[in-house]
Amino acid sequence: QSALTQPPSASGSLGQSVTISCTGTSSDVGGYKYVSWYQQYPAKAPQLVIYEVTYRPSGVPDRFSGSKSGNTASLTVSGLQAEDEADYYCSSYAGSNSWVFGGGTKVTVL
Amino acid sequence: QVQLVESGGGVVQPGRSLRLLCAASGFTFSNYAIHWVRQAPGKGLEWMALISYDGNNKEYADSVKGRFTFSRDNSKDTVFLQMDSLTTEDTAVYYCTREDIRSTSFDYWGQGILVTVSS
Numbered sequence: 001q002s003a004l005t006q007p008p009s010a011s012g013s014l015g016q017s018v019t020i021s022c023t024g025t026s027s028d029v030g031g032y033k034y035v036s037w038y039q040q041y042p043a044k045a046p047q048l049v050i051y052e053v054t055y056r057p058s059g060v061p062d063r064f065s066g067s068k069s070g071n072t073a074s075l076t077v078s079g080l081q082a083e084d085e086a087d088y089y090c091s092s093y094a095g096s097n098s099w100v101f102g103g104g105t106k107v108t109v110l
Numbered sequence: 111q112v113q114l115v116e117s118g119g120g121v122v123q124p125g126r127s128l129r130l131l132c133a134a135s136g137f138t139f140s141n142y143a144i145h146w147v148r149q150a151p152g153k154g155l156e157w158m159a160l161i162s163y164d165g166n167n168k169e170y171a172d173s174v175k176g177r178f179t180f181s182r183d184n185s186k187d188t189v190f191l192q193m194d195s196l197t198t199e200d201t202a203v204y205y206c207t208r209e210d211i212r213s214t215s216f217d218y219w220g221q222g223i224l225v226t227v228s229s
Binding site: 003034036038040045046047048051052055057089091093096097098099100101102103104 | 145147154155156157160167169171205210213214215216217219220221222
């Protein structure tokens with residue numbers, strides 16, 4: 001159950017885009033469509049922003065989008081806004097009723 | 111609205127036990143699997159445990175297997191996490207979270223409860 005690999009930090013200017021990668025293996029990210037992304041503000045609980053690789057829950061702006069290629073999933077935030085500054089975590093189903101998270105990426109809006 | 115509220119956290123000495131509760135409301139609790147996810151101070155999220163909608167299936171991360179026990183009472187819309195043989199490595203904020211039926215994502219989270227293991 002090794003953690004998925006995410007870059008520790010990413011940044012983008014207001015209105016620009018930022019993409020965060022999440023690299024796993026064929027036993028997790030590459031093997032299932034069940035990749036999700038969570039946004040977390042300091043001292044707050046995480047919130048789901050993407051599920052099943054590409055789908056947005058109701059209420060999540062369409063500036064958030066997800067994709068996957070092989071063992072790597074990605075989250076793109078377009079048209080960056082100040083409120084997008086947060087930590088982002090990917091998660092994947094890893095088989096045998098287990099899940100794994102990425103180490104998290106701190107997004108800074110310049 | 112969907113709510114998950116954790117309780118039972120606090121400060122405990124290494125080697126001792128603690129029981130966390132997560133009370134649910136706003137949805138048909140007995141239809142959903144519930145998970146625990148924890149976050150050590152300044153660290154990332156760690157998946158810890160799952161209990162199926164009916165309580166018959168439970169799975170644990172290797173880091174807590176054999177020490178933590180997950181149970182639920184569907185008549186009280188509550189899950190319980192019995193944590194034994196605690197170590198300083200178990201110091202974290204513990205979140206209970208609901209697993210979405212279709213997507214296996216964690217669609218609702220509690221506010222989290224802090225457990226500090228310290229002598």
